[in-house]
Amino acid sequence: MPVSRALSGDRFPTLRLGDEHVRTMRSRPVINPATGAACASVPVAEPAHLDAAVAAARSALPAWRALSWDERQARLDGLAERMAQARDELADLLTLEQGKPRHSAAAAEVDYAIGWLRDVARRRLVDEVLEDTPRHLVEKSHVPLGVAGLIVPWNFPLCLALWKLAPALITGNTAILKPSPYTPLTALRLAELAADVLPPGVLTVLTGDDELGRWMVDHPGIAKISFTGSVATGRRVMAGAAAGLKRLTLELGGNDPAIVLPDADLDAIVPSLFWGAFGNSGQWCVGIKRLYVHDDIYPRLFDRLLAYARGVHMGDGMDPASQLGPLQNARQYAKVLDLLADCAARGQRFALGGRVVGGPGYFVPVTIVDNPSDDSPVVREEAFGPVLPVLRYDDFDDVVRRANDTEYGLGASVWGRDRAFARMLAGRLEAGTVWINEVYVHGVDFPFGGHKLSGLGVEHGAEGLAAYTDIRIRMTSR
Ligand code: NAD
Numbered sequence: 001m002p003v004s005r006a007l008s009g010d011r012f013p014t015l016r017l018g019d020e021h022v023r024t025m026r027s028r029p030v031i032n033p034a035t036g037a038a039c040a041s042v043p044v045a046e047p048a049h050l051d052a053a054v055a056a057a058r059s060a061l062p063a064w065r066a067l068s069w070d071e072r073q074a075r076l077d078g079l080a081e082r083m084a085q086a087r088d089e090l091a092d093l094l095t096l097e098q099g100k101p102r103h104s105a106a107a108a109e110v111d112y113a114i115g116w117l118r119d120v121a122r123r124r125l126v127d128e129v130l131e132d133t134p135r136h137l138v139e140k141s142h143v144p145l146g147v148a149g150l151i152v153p154w155n156f157p158l159c160l161a162l163w164k165l166a167p168a169l170i171t172g173n174t175a176i177l178k179p180s181p182y183t184p185l186t187a188l189r190l191a192e193l194a195a196d197v198l199p200p201g202v203l204t205v206l207t208g209d210d211e212l213g214r215w216m217v218d219h220p221g222i223a224k225i226s227f228t229g230s231v232a233t234g235r236r237v238m239a240g241a242a243a244g245l246k247r248l249t250l251e252l253g254g255n256d257p258a259i260v261l262p263d264a265d266l267d268a269i270v271p272s273l274f275w276g277a278f279g280n281s282g283q284w285c286v287g288i289k290r291l292y293v294h295d296d297i298y299p300r301l302f303d304r305l306l307a308y309a310r311g312v313h314m315g316d317g318m319d320p321a322s323q324l325g326p327l328q329n330a331r332q333y334a335k336v337l338d339l340l341a342d343c344a345a346r347g348q349r350f351a352l353g354g355r356v357v358g359g360p361g362y363f364v365p366v367t368i369v370d371n372p373s374d375d376s377p378v379v380r381e382e383a384f385g386p387v388l389p390v391l392r393y394d395d396f397d398d399v400v401r402r403a404n405d406t407e408y409g410l411g412a413s414v415w416g417r418d419r420a421f422a423r424m425l426a427g428r429l430e431a432g433t434v435w436i437n438e439v440y441v442h443g444v445d446f447p448f449g450g451h452k453l454s455g456l457g458v459e460h461g462a463e464g465l466a467a468y469t470d471i472r473i474r475m476t477s478r
Contacts, residue, residue, distance in 0.1 A: 012188040015043050015207070018056035019200040024049060028209070030185060033099040033326045034316040034361045040096075042184045045208040047215055050176075053204040054221035057147040057174040060201030065144045065172035069124055072170055076121035078197035083114045086193055093185040094158060095317040099325035099362075100280060102317050113162040119444040120166035125465050130473075137476040142469035144172035145247055146223035149216040151237070153229045154180035154328045155283040155384075161187055163459055164226045165203060171468040176204045176222065178212055182329045217241055224248070224468065228285075231408075231453050238456070249457040249467050252450055253382045254410025255289045257403035258439065259393075259425065260301060261416030262294040269415050269437065270304045276413070276439040278309070278366055281324050282386040283332070285454075286411040286433070286440050290379055292403060295394040302370070302390060306352055309366050314386075316361070326362040327385055333362035336385035339378055340367065348372045353386070374402060382408070396425065404430045409451030413439045432458070 014021040024045060029038035045053075064072070083090065090110045095102040100109070131138035148168040152160040157179055168175045179187035184207040191205035206212060213233075217225055217240035224247035227237045234252040241248050258273065277288040293301050315322035327333045340354055353367030367387045372378050378389045393399035403412060412431040414422040419436065426434040432449045435441065442448055442460065449458030458464050 017052040045206045056201035073121040080117045082193040097183040097185040101322045113158045139474045148173045148175045149222040150177045151227045154183040157183040158186045255408040256411040257290045258288040258413040262296040263417040277388045407453045410454035
């Protein structure tokens with residue numbers, strides 16, 4: 001079976017630094033969240049390994065940025081091709097480390113990451129002539145920043161890595177990718193595939209503990225940090241980056257509201273609402289985390305949502321019957337259990353779920369909380385687990401106020417047949433992306449980022465590419 005082959009023995013014993021394979025003093029276990037047992041061990045990088053990675057990335061830089069965009073595209077297409085050849089193994093590793101269902105979500109994430117890499121590799125930042133007069137020629141161009149430090153979390157390990165490394169590399173930077181300590185396996189496999197097609201030092205994957213992220217932020221040889229993770233860590237990253245005035249992109253948490261209007265087509269939207277809230281077992285930044293439903297349709301929508309949820313199977317991601325997997329790690333599991341205990345202590349009604357059976361694995365059942373008060377933690381905090389508060393409203397101005405009453409501003413959605421009204425309401429929501437009758441759709445050409453505490457800067461689109469460059473103006477007197 002591919003999984004056992006992928007992880008037989010010491011599967012990822014070394015880090016690749018430049019063209020050397022280096023064994024670290026320490027390693028750390030990778031836990032399969034479906035069982036709670038270790039399934040692999042990976043190297044733990046120390047500061048000296050980071051120094052070596054930065055040195056390799058800097059020495060690869062002149063040749064890499066001197067390539068034309070087309071030449072870099074050809075190499076990134078080569079990486080996409082290698083990933084496609086390793087698709088099944090990547091999906092196995094993704095399920096083992098993250099827990100998501102192997103045959104649906106994990107396979108889809110691998111395919112998505114490959115497609116994303118190919119699509120971004122075709123994008124270009126075009127130089128412009130800003131003035132061309134008898135007096136002056138003024139040209140604007142984008143120059144790569146240098147070495148990009150890419151730090152990603154554990155919910156979509158492969159997708160979020162590609163969201164960063166594709167734009168970093170196509171714009172002419174070299175990159176050091178740090179996966180979450182919880183989910184290093186797909187990234188390490190990616191490093192092996194990259195070694196087949198990219199020059200040494202162009203992409204280095206470093207695994208280790210959280211402090212490796214801090215060392216990257218502090219490292220003077222790294223020009224930019226692109227970080228995806230929690231608000232708390234994002235604040236530390238921003239503070240650390242200040243010393244070196246590093247370029248920074250922060251993609252942080254969210255507490256996304258979805259507003260269902262009274263005219264919504266309930267049959268059509270219930271599956272989308274369910275997967276928008278509970279897909280990846282609720283562990284995604286732009287998941288629906290507060291569902292506001294108009295009084296007129298509350299009982300009907302509620303019943304349909306429950307009926308749909310009861311038909312969804314949660315289990316070990318390697319089981320083809322599983323549609324949802326466990327939470328990814330013990331820390332997140334404990335956090336969600338605390339939230340459920342708080343709901344119970346407040347006497348809130350679990351219409352579904354709410355009770356956790358306990359090990360093996362970090363499974364929390366799909367949980368729907370019936371109209372908790374606005375000030376309760378299950379409404380105010382990002383659960384990052386399969387827990388959804390469904391909330392009643394009867395006034396549109398008031399629901400907009402409640403939806404915006406959060407420090408977050410990542411995504412939001414509005415659901416209704418009257419598109420003009422839904423679009424009008426969407427225009428009043430404080431979020432980087434507002435979807436209408438859909439959710440979590442991203443595109444290579446659509447800038448994605450958070451308002452308020454949900455982030456700084458954007459990924460994707462021309463703006464996302466430009467965020468890996470500095471602008472140079474060249475003025476020629478005539
Ligand atoms: P986290 O902040 O704990 O960790 C994220 C990454 O930062 C990990 O690789 C971690 O090792 C590293 N890190 C930890 N301490 C660091 C430090 N001091 N300096 C630099 N790096 C450090 O987040 P998490 O628990 O892994 O991920 C969950 C969070 O990520 C949620 O809040 C979720 O909403 C957010 N998220 C946001 C997006 C987005 O695009 N906006 C996408 C996915 C997840």
